[in-house]
Amino acid sequence: MIILDIFNSYFINILVVAGIYVILTLGLNLTTGFAGQVSLGHAAFYAIGAYTAAILSVKFGCSIWITLPISALVTWIIGAILGLPSLRVKEDFLAVVTMGLGLIIQSLMLNLKITGGPMGIGNIKPVSILGHNFSMFNFFILELVIIVILTFTMNRMVNSRFGRALIAIREDETVADTLGINTTKYKVLAFAIGAMYAGIAGTLFAHYFTYVSPxxxxxxxxxxxxxxxxxxxxxxxKGSIIGAVILSIAPELLRGLKDYRILIYGLLMVIMMRYRPQGLFGENSILNISFKKKNKININKGA
Structure with a gap:
């Protein structure tokens, strides 16, 4: 019975971590997959969300019910602010800029007094209701509810005029401009929403592990x-969810190779780019899917 309890706790812990990555990939896929803006600094917004929740919890005694919406709002605002200048560059230059932003945020976390420096922040409040702390299973259920809400919201967004505008920008930004789409506005919105998803994931991370560090x-x-x-x-x-689950669980199944997971991920990406560049569940052209379903992309002029 004890062995079964340990296994269950271990398995649930893996699922919780996988759930956090699901939220992160959903947000990044909106920015990279739908809007076509490659970001190498998504962990920066993950960190901002986690540290915002940690500071509010430790310094002001806030619970997750307060830190979650505040972290989401803070990362949305910071994502929009940082997105505006960074999205004025394109393709490879954008990747370099976002990578630089990520390194700057991590450096701030390492050196600011309020973030605890290299030691990080501990004693973060666990999730609780009426003074009763959540068990690991209860936390997973809460996380699952949040994932369902965020997935439903993402699905509605990408199938709306907003999503079709992002698809047009991804396929050809010049053509999207000629259609009257404010490309800068939509790219910044995609960047901000992706950052907000990362902030939510960071909040869950902080309150689950009750400790954050750079x-x-x-x-x-x-x-x-x-x-x-x-x-x-x-x-x-669907690809975001399954990709996150597979690649977060795989290192646990191959614990002997866990130290080489970056090497393995890199090798997998090279193989995917060679034989299936659209990914396991992606399509060769998202724009073509829209044409197949609706025969045309219904993007109103001036979107």
Whole structure:
């Protein structure tokens, strides 16, 4: 019975971590998969969400019910602010700029007094209701509810005029401009919403582990999240979810190779780019899917 309880706790812990990555990949896929803006600094917003929740919890005694909406709002605002200048560059230059932003945020976490420096922040309040702390299973159920809400919201967004505008920008930004689409506005919105999803994931991370440190949000983390998006399928919500689950569970199944997971992820990405560049569940052209379903993309002029 004890062995069974340990196994259950271990298994639930893996599912909780996988759920956090699902939220992260959903957000990044909106920015990269649907809007076509490659970001190598997604972990920066993950860190901002986690540290916002940690500071509010430790310094002001806030519970997750307060830190979650505040972290989401803070990362949305910061994502919009940082997105505006960074999205004025394109393609490879954008990837370099976002990577730089990620390194700047991590450096701030390492050096600011309020973030605890290299020691991080501990004693974060666990999730509780009426003074009763959530068990691991209860936390997983809460996380699952949040994932369902965020997935439903993402599905509605990408199938709306907003989503079709992002698809047009991804396929050909010049053509989208000629259609009257404010490309800068839509790209910044996609960047901000993707950052907000990362902030929500960071809040869950902080309250689940009750400790945050800069080591958890480096460039390696951004690379892992991007790998999940690419392997699952660019522009595919289902691909984001399955890619995150597979690549977060795989290291646990192959614990002897856990130290080489970045190497393995890199190799998988090379193989995917060679034989299936659209990912496991992505399509060759998202724009073509829209034409097949609706015969045309219904984007009103001046969107």
């Amino acid at each position: 080591d958890s949000f480096g460039f390696t983390e951004s690379s892992i999240i991007l790998s999940m998006v690419v392997i699952g399928g660019l522009g595919s919500i």
